[in-house]
Structure formats: structure tokens, C-alpha cells
Amino acid sequence: QVQLVESGGGLVQAGGSLRLSCAASGRPASMYAMGWFRQVPGKEREFVAAINWSGGNTYYADSVKGRFTISRDNAKNTVYLQMNSLQPEDTAIYYCAARPTAIYTASARYDYWGQGTQVTVAS
Numbered sequence: 614q615v616q617l618v619e620s621g622g623g624l625v626q627a628g629g630s631l632r633l634s635c636a637a638s639g640r641p642a643s644m645y646a647m648g649w650f651r652q653v654p655g656k657e658r659e660f661v662a663a664i665n666w667s668g669g670n671t672y673y674a675d676s677v678k679g680r681f682t683i684s685r686d687n688a689k690n691t692v693y694l695q696m697n698s699l700q701p702e703d704t705a706i707y708y709c710a711a712r713p714t715a716i717y718t719a720s721a722r723y724d725y726w727g728q729g730t731q732v733t734v735a736s
Contacts (some may be wrong), residue, residue: 615639615725617709622730625699629734633694635709635727643667643687646716648723649694651705651732657706662694663716672716677703699734707732 621633635647648663662673662683671683682695692709707730710723715725 615642615645615711617711617725618725619707619709619727619730620650621706622732624735627700627734627736628693629699630697631699631732633696633707633709633730634734635692635694637690637692637711641687642685642690642692642711645711645713645725647683647685647692647693648710648712648716648718648720649683650708650710650720652708652729653705658720659705660706660718660720663718664692665716666671666714670716672718674718684711699732701734701736703732704734705731705732 615731616638649661650658652658664671664683668685680698685692709727711725
């Protein structure tokens with residue numbers, strides 16, 4: 614089992630940047646593929662980005678492609694989401710998730726979740 618804790622959220626102006634971190638504990642993060650999802654109240658959780666265990670394979674939602682970058686440092690058991698050119702529509706609670714082996718875009722495929730971190734982009 615793995616525990617996940619997100620950090621790095623906050624309030625930023627449109628066009629600004631934030632870097633989210635997801636620290637894993639309990640088992641080595643290198644055992645898991647990791648994903649970032651986001652959710653706005655009243656809407657379903659939305660896939661943002663995912664990365665495989667080695668960092669050699671990544672996948673992004675079309676809405677963030679070219680603006681967001683997912684990466685990982687297995688020595689630190691941490692996954693990152695660098696978010697650039699943020700827009701008000703990026704406002705959401707961002708969640709980190711983990712699952713064994715392959716990456717998926719469906720939230721139901723992930724076994725472990727963090728508590729989320731709020732990202733607010735002001736226009």
C-alpha cells in the first residue's frame with residue numbers, strides 16, 4: 614500500500630505557473646504508475662496527466678498538452694506536475710493517484726489517491 618500527499622497548490626494569476634508535488638510513502642514510488650487528476654465541484658474527476666514507473670512514458674489530456682509537464686524522481690519518491698500558462702479553466706482540486714504497472718486515463722483504474730490540493734487561477 615502507498616500513501617500520497619500533494620502540495621504546491623495555491624492562487625495564481627492567469628498566465629502564471631505552479632508546480633505540484635506528490636510525495637509517496639509506504640512503498641517505493643517506482644513500483645507504480647502515477648497520474649494527476651482534477652475535479653471541480655459538481656463535475657466528474659478529469660484526467661490531466663500520467664507517467665509510467667520509470668518516467669519514460671507520459672500521457673496528457675488534450676486540454677493541458679504543451680502547458681503541463683509530468684515528471685518523477687523515484688529517488689525522492691515524488692511525482693511533479695509543472696503547470697505553465699495557467700488559465701481560469703484550470704481551477705480545480707488536483708489529485709495525485711497511483712496504480713501498478715501501466716498508465717491509464719480512467720480514474721477508476723487507480724488504486725491509491727491523495728487528499729488533493731486546490732489550484733485557483735484568477736483572471
